[in-house]
Amino acid sequence: MANKMKIRAWVDNGKTTVKAIIFHPMETGMRKNKKTGKLIPAHYITEVKCEHGNKAILNCMWGPGVSKNPFLSFRFKGAKAGDSLKISWVDNKGNSGSSVAKIK
Amino acid sequence: MLLFLLPISTWRHFCNQFWEEITPTLLEELYSMLKTRRILLKAGMTASCVAVAAGANLLTPRTVFAAWPKQAFSAKKYPEALHALNGKRKPIDSKAITVKAPDIAENGAVVSVSVTTTLPNVENISIFVPVNNFPLSASYEMSSVTDGFITGRIKMAKTSDVIAVVKSNGKLYTAKKSVKVTLGGCGG
Secondary structure: OOOEEEEEEEEEOOOEEEEEEEOOEEOOOOOEOOOOOOOOOOEEEEEEEEEOOOOOEEEEEOOOOEEEOEEEEEEOOOOOOEEEEEEEEEEEEOEEEEEEEEEO | HHHHHHHHHHHHHHHHHHHHHHHHHHHHHHHHHHHHHOOOOOOHHHHHHHHHHHOOOOOOOOHHHOOOOHHHHOOOOOHHHHHHHOOOOOOOEEEEEEEOOOOEEEOOEEEEEEEEEEOOEEEEEEEEOOOOOOOEEEEEEOOEEEEEEEEEEEOOOOOOOEEEEEEEEEEEEEEEEEEEEOOOOOOO
16 A cells, blocks of 8 residues: 655644645546557545544545645644644545654 | 454445445535524534434544535536535635745646635635636645645646635635746646
């Protein structure tokens, strides 16, 4: 299972900033393979779920218009240093991945 | 351990598919029912959703949020996509929203866009690029602890406005920023 993700999260003045990159091709389904001339099938992340503890804090719904290797950054309050943050994703082919990071 | 994990992932996958097919209609019905009875309280809504989900044995954290809006993402025009996502309401121009994006993007395949808003109780931030084949790029559902701030990277077919639509206290607000694209990022 492809599960490549980088997460950075840190607390500053009571607010936690999260930056994450998920490594994914994000194919739109409109692009042609230059050698064969055939369309490359769509393959993109549809949902990304961010959880702090057991609480869902952000739900991203993405279409094929999000860039390859998507980057995500957001802020939330209520977390302490040392808490864990989980980010999990699902794509249109049913693949999924998740990663847990410690908040610094 | 691996044997233990595999059935869960397959089960989750099945759940997701089932969820996408069943839930939008279910939620719409529930929503209209509550609306007509004038008891549309956010807490009540969430509780009912969870109750329904629990009844269907689908209790996961995603139950609080809406399912992936397939119709909105497959809409080919901006008004259609907006309609599919938010109903018939028209967003109001707001100065409380800032869309930060480059004036000129050399590569349309990667355009960094950041949306910041000072509006209270932000429920959703959506990013649209009207000239793209599918104008809805991304939609972010926020919880009560999340700030009105999001950054992402999107594709742009050609020079266009990047439109942000923010849902705050149930109302829609919008702001835009024009980005000049020198190399399109959606084709071959």
